[in-house]
Amino acid sequence: MESLIQPRVHNIQLSGIRQFVNEMAAFPKAVSLTLGQPDFDTPAHIKEAAKKAIDQNVTTYSPNPGYPHVREAAAEYVNKKYNLHYSQDEVIITVGASEAIDVSLRTILESGDEVIIPAPVYPGYEPVITLCGAKAVYADTTTTGFKLTVHHLEELWSEKTKCVILPYPSNPTGAVLLKKELEQLVQFLENKKVFVLADEIYSELTYDAVHCSIASFKGMKEKTILINGLSKSHSMTGWRIGFLYAQSNILKHILKVHQYNVTCANTIAQEAAFEALTEGAMDAFPMKKEYDKRRNYVLSRLQNMGIEAQVPGGAFYIFANIKPFGMSSLAFCRGLLQEQEVAVIPGSAFGEEGEGYIRLSFAAHMDLLNIAMDRLQQFIDKITVS
Numbered sequence: 001m002e003s004l005i006q007p008r009v010h011n012i013q014l015s016g017i018r019q020f021v022n023e024m025a026a027f028p029k030a031v032s033l034t035l036g037q038p039d040f041d042t043p044a045h046i047k048e049a050a051k052k053a054i055d056q057n058v059t060t061y062s063p064n065p066g067y068p069h070v071r072e073a074a075a076e077y078v079n080k081k082y083n084l085h086y087s088q089d090e091v092i093i094t095v096g097a098s099e100a101i102d103v104s105l106r107t108i109l110e111s112g113d114e115v116i117i118p119a120p121v122y123p124g125y126e127p128v129i130t131l132c133g134a135k136a137v138y139a140d141t142t143t144t145g146f147k148l149t150v151h152h153l154e155e156l157w158s159e160k161t162k163c164v165i166l167p168y169p170s171n172p173t174g175a176v177l178l179k180k181e182l183e184q185l186v187q188f189l190e191n192k193k194v195f196v197l198a199d200e201i202y203s204e205l206t207y208d209a210v211h212c213s214i215a216s217f218k219g220m221k222e223k224t225i226l227i228n229g230l231s232k233s234h235s236m237t238g239w240r241i242g243f244l245y246a247q248s249n250i251l252k253h254i255l256k257v258h259q260y261n262v263t264c265a266n267t268i269a270q271e272a273a274f275e276a277l278t279e280g281a282m283d284a285f286p287m288k289k290e291y292d293k294r295r296n297y298v299l300s301r302l303q304n305m306g307i308e309a310q311v312p313g314g315a316f317y318i319f320a321n322i323k324p325f326g327m328s329s330l331a332f333c334r335g336l337l338q339e340q341e342v343a344v345i346p347g348s349a350f351g352e353e354g355e356g357y358i359r360l361s362f363a364a365h366m367d368l369l370n371i372a373m374d375r376l377q378q379f380i381d382k383i384t385v386s
Contacts, residue, residue: 070271122350230277291363342375
């Protein structure tokens with residue numbers, strides 16, 4: 001029966017991140033700097049809001065796009081934070097940012113379309129694009145500070161280009177697009193008949209500049225599908241709450257795909273999200289402050305080891321260059337895991353442009369980061385001598 005499986009599904013592989021994490025099973029005591037999982041607990045007042053919702057039997061379906069008061073809070077949140085002007089009717093509460101990506105791309109793409117994506121990049125976009133019969137076109141950003149530029153767009157643009165994905169702050173590189181850099185992209189895109197999918201799930205975790213969204217520029221809201229959520233900002237990965245913002249003439253079509261996909265987001269989690277968006281609007285700040293300390297610590301340790309890494313402006317990853325060691329990223333990561341019981345993700349998990357790099361997550365306690373850096377130093381010393 002397997003031969004009857006749809007060929008596009010046959011050709012999709014498990015994420016390289018998950019594949020490597022699965023290899024960790026043989027090393028239960030390994031220090032893991034792998035998944036994008038905040039190490040903080042969900043704030044207590046958000047958990048209390050969920051308990052209250054359960055006690056009040058908020059356990060039936062919500063409207064397909066989500067409860068109106070939650071959508072209103074989601075619209076107000078990005079208005080205050082990023083000067084983005086959406087109404088509740090321009091918001092869908094999704095099952096995490098992942099579902100938002102899925103339903104957005106399935107709404108806008110058809111066979112033969114092309115989607116420009118900066119690489120190295122989070123591996124969750126291409127499978128959906130492939131299932132739509134479209135093609136991911138990668139822009140190599142390794143020489144531009146891991147940032148998509150107008151030059152990339154000019155080089156890769158074709159009559160088949162249907163969408164440009166802007167995943168900033170970036171997973172895996174931590175790169176952030178500044179306002180002046182977005183302005184240049186806007187000048188190129190504003191007169192193009194193309195969608196922009198702005199995945200801004202890490203928007204609250206920027207360290208050196210305030211997050212700026214391309215949807216805030218004149219003329220861009222009309223063509224932008226904006227994705228955000230609470231997983232990273234409020235340490236709510238398991239709650240599976242995302243937000244999808246778009247103008248109503250686009251959103252009404254995405255809503256149809258969302259409806260038949262999941263009906264609605266979890267209602268208990270929606271009430272928790274309301275608490276996070278309102279009373280917890282600043283919950284990310286103390287977490288970000290701690291991440292910043294960790295970022296600086298890991299960067300300092302890597303520098304002392306002679307490992308180059310660009311300073312990440314956002315998210316909680318460092319994309320470190322291991323090319324001088326003459327090993328593939330997978331061989332490096334396997335060696336580090338097997339010999340020192342430290343797990344990081346090979347850059348190849350983020351596309352061929354990521355080869356020669358490793359991704360380290362600093363969403364881990366400082367004690368664990370210290371142990372991991374000590375062990376990494378020992379591994380580097382060994383492979384350098386040999």
